[in-house]
Amino acid sequence: MIKAGFAGDDAPRSVFPSIVGRPRHTGVMVGMGQKDCYVGDEAQSKRGILTLKYPVEHGIVTNWDDMEKIWHHTFCHELRVAPEEHPVLLTEAVLNPTGNREEMTKIMFEKFNVPAMYxxxxxxxxxxxxxxxxxxxxxxxxxxxxxxxxxxDVTLHPEEKEKFEKTNASHVLSDAALCLNFAGYDLTSYLMKILNERGYAFTTTAEREIVRDIKEKLS
Structure with a gap:
C-alpha cells in the first residue's frame, strides 16, 4: 500500500494499493477514454480487463518504471502538488539494497525535481x-x-553493526533486524491454493485481488 500525506497531519491524506494495470487487449474500453495504464484504486476497479503488476515485491522495488508512475500519480492526482515545490520523505524496508536507495534518490531529483529528500x-x-x-x-x-x-534512533542490522562497535556494549545487539519474505501476499496465495483445491479457479492477477478482498474482510 502507498500512504502519502503532509508533515503535521495526523493521518495520511491518501492510501491506495501499489498496483499498475494495463489493458489486456487494445480497444476493449472504446468510449471510456482508455489509457495506457491505471494506478491504484482505478486499476483495482478495472481489474477485470487489466493485467495488474506489482512494482514492489517483499518490500523492495523491482520495477522502477511502474514505481515512477505510482509516484507521479501520488503527486499529481492524490496529493495534487508540484513535487518541485516540496521536500520529500520516503520510507524503505530495513534491508533495502543500497542500489535501490540510490535509484530512488535519482528518480526523485532527476524526474520530479524535488528540492530535498530523505x-x-x-x-x-x-x-x-x-x-x-x-x-x-x-x-x-x-x-x-x-x-x-x-x-x-539507530536501526541495528548486520550491515551497520560494525559502525557501532565503539559505543557502549549495551547499545550493540548481537542479533539484528530481520526481514521475512512471508506476509499478506503469501497468505493470499495460500488461500488461493485452498480455493483451487476445492474447485474454485483463481489464477489471474485480477482474481488474486478478489481473494485478497475475501481474506481481509473475513479475517
Missing amino acids: VAVQGVLSCYGSGRINGIVLDSGYGVTQIVPIID
Missing part, C-alpha cells in the same frame, strides 16, 4: 510515531514482515 527506515518512523526512540518494531505488511530493533 529516506528513512519504516520501523524507525513507527517508533517515532509512538513517541519513542528505543524499541523493537514488528511490521507485517503485504509483501514482507520486518523485525527492527532500535536503540537511541
Whole structure:
C-alpha cells in the first residue's frame, strides 16, 4: 500500500494499493477514454480487463518504471502538488539494497525535481510515531514482515553493526533486524491454493485481488 500525506497531519491524506494495470487487449474500453495504464484504486476497479503488476515485491522495488508512475500519480492526482515545490520523505524496508536507495534518490531529483529528500527506515518512523526512540518494531505488511530493533534512533542490522562497535556494549545487539519474505501476499496465495483445491479457479492477477478482498474482510 502507498500512504502519502503532509508533515503535521495526523493521518495520511491518501492510501491506495501499489498496483499498475494495463489493458489486456487494445480497444476493449472504446468510449471510456482508455489509457495506457491505471494506478491504484482505478486499476483495482478495472481489474477485470487489466493485467495488474506489482512494482514492489517483499518490500523492495523491482520495477522502477511502474514505481515512477505510482509516484507521479501520488503527486499529481492524490496529493495534487508540484513535487518541485516540496521536500520529500520516503520510507524503505530495513534491508533495502543500497542500489535501490540510490535509484530512488535519482528518480526523485532527476524526474520530479524535488528540492530535498530523505529516506528513512519504516520501523524507525513507527517508533517515532509512538513517541519513542528505543524499541523493537514488528511490521507485517503485504509483501514482507520486518523485525527492527532500535536503540537511541539507530536501526541495528548486520550491515551497520560494525559502525557501532565503539559505543557502549549495551547499545550493540548481537542479533539484528530481520526481514521475512512471508506476509499478506503469501497468505493470499495460500488461500488461493485452498480455493483451487476445492474447485474454485483463481489464477489471474485480477482474481488474486478478489481473494485478497475475501481474506481481509473475513479475517
